[in-house]
Amino acid sequence: ANPLVKPETAVVIDQLKKQDPKLQTLAMMCEVMPTINEDTPMSQRGSQSSGSDSDSHFEQLMVNMLDERDRLLDTLRETQESLSLAQQRLQDVIYDRDSLQRQLNSALPQDIESLTGGLTGSKGADPPEFAALTK
Known part of the structure; x- marks a missing residue:
């Protein structure tokens, strides 16, 4: 202590x-x-000390450091809140994506061959050729 x-x-x-x-x-x-x-005004504190410029400069440096610390802590809190909101939004988007994927999977036919079989004829056959239109 x-x-x-x-x-x-x-x-x-x-x-x-x-x-x-x-x-x-x-x-x-x-x-x-x-x-x-902190109860004593800065002008009185200067007169109570040795009165040198280095003491007042040191004191001002301390005050500036404390102000900077407060500013950094505020920024840290704001950043943590922003991160928390972004993480929650990410979880919501992941849930929506998974839900849409499930809906898409249930709406699409499961047998892809049944879709392509009618177009290609039989399995393994070459695709039909189309004649080129020329004059």
Whole structure:
């Protein structure tokens, strides 16, 4: 347990780890990053720290990373929903295809020779020849 991580943040980190193995790296990054007090405005936080540009730059970098993480999680959720809908649609199309195939098989005659036998004469005979029309 990291003493810099708030208890409620630790719970979220644990949930992230369980939710998706890909998020474990992000959760580990959150564990090692220093806590940013979200109740204090950015201008006051800058004056409380050493006031250097590197601290404010680091803080802005952290805020940007958190925003990017939120954006990526939203995109992940939307993509998972889209995938789920596409998979359901695929199952529906497969069912329709199989149903149409069954209908087609039941409607077509099963004996193909009975269809072709009348056209070719008898089995094994050459097909009839047709005279070419010429002037």
